[in-house]
Every structure is written in C-alpha cells, then in structure tokens.
Amino acid sequence: MEQSPNVVAVLRDRGTEKGNQLDFVDVDDRLPREAPVLKFKVQKMNASLAISLAETILKKKSDCRLSKIDIREGLDQFSWPGRFHTVQDGKYQWYLDTAHNELSLKVATAWFAQSVATVHQSDIDTAVHPVRILIFAHNSDRDKTALLQSVADTLKLSSIQVQHVIFTTFEERHDGMTSIGKSTTL
Structure with missing residues (x-):
C-alpha cells in the first residue's frame, strides 16, 4: 500500500x-x-x-x-488458506480472514462486505440464503474494542448486516509456540 x-x-x-x-x-x-x-x-x-x-x-x-x-x-x-477465504458447507457460508491492525481489519471487512453484497443469480432463483459466519483471526494486542468498532463501522458503511462474527487471537507462549484461541472479552 x-x-x-x-x-x-x-x-x-x-x-x-x-x-x-x-x-x-x-x-x-x-x-x-x-x-x-x-x-x-x-x-x-x-x-x-x-x-x-x-x-x-x-x-x-x-x-x-x-x-x-x-x-x-x-x-x-498460489494458495493462502484463511486469507480472503470462503467455505460453503451446506447452508453455512464461512468467511475467514486475519488482520493485525485496524487498517488490515478494514480491508478484511470490506472483502467480506463485497463478498456478501455479490448475490449470485442462482441464489435468488432458488431462494437460498446461507447463514453467513465471519471469522477473524486477529494477531495483535491492540484495543479489541477499537478493532470490533472498526468492523462495525465498515459493515455499516456497506449496509451489511452480520449474522455471526467470531474473533480469535493468537498468543505467543513462553516456549515460542503459538497458542490459538486466546480468550478475549469484548
């Protein structure tokens, strides 16, 4: 950029x-x-x-x-699973991405909004409306409330309503390994 x-x-x-x-x-x-x-x-x-x-x-x-x-x-x-990644599983549409700051989170949220806004004609014809689940892996110790507000603001600008958003974080352990799924309260 x-x-x-x-x-x-x-x-x-x-x-x-x-x-x-x-x-x-x-x-x-x-x-x-x-x-x-x-x-x-x-x-x-x-x-x-x-x-x-x-x-x-x-x-x-x-x-x-x-x-x-x-x-x-x-x-x-090229393949980067988990980055701008969409998975269709029956009636569930999973959107997976990662971000390390508010700017990258805005890009990821814009990707989600654009993906959701793109309605395929077959979805309209068959009246299929999948449950959309957005998962963000966020890998920083930044203000989690500010990050969540960034997601909300970007989605609001796009007029996208979210059914489910899951945030997960990474935590470096003292032995250098990565612990996934650190508990965070927003």
Missing part, C-alpha cells in the same frame, strides 16, 4: 542508518488483471512485492527477470 510521506521519510532514514537502500514497489503491470487471487489491491501489492523480491535474488544469481508466464504460473499455484 502507498505510504504517507512522513512514513516514507522515517523508513528511508532507518534504511540509511542500517546501510540498506529502501525501494518502494508499485503494482507490477505484468500482473494479470483477471487472476482470482488478485481481487483486492492489497493482494496486488503483495504479489508485486513478491515479484520484486524474487527478481532481486534472480539478478544477483543470473541477471534475469520473471516473465508474464512465470508470474501467471506462480499466481495459478
């Missing part, structure tokens, strides 16, 4: 302090427009960053670039 000028200045200064050149990556124009995994700008930015990093390594080893075919094949093989 684009960075504010103040953030860019801080990041560049920090890179200089560490003796590293810092480059910002724009959306790569070689990305296919119709790729299902690139529906959202954040996914295009992440894919563009991955391409840039891969090409940095390739330049050091063989001075070559990825072709459009390489990029397409990589995207066709």
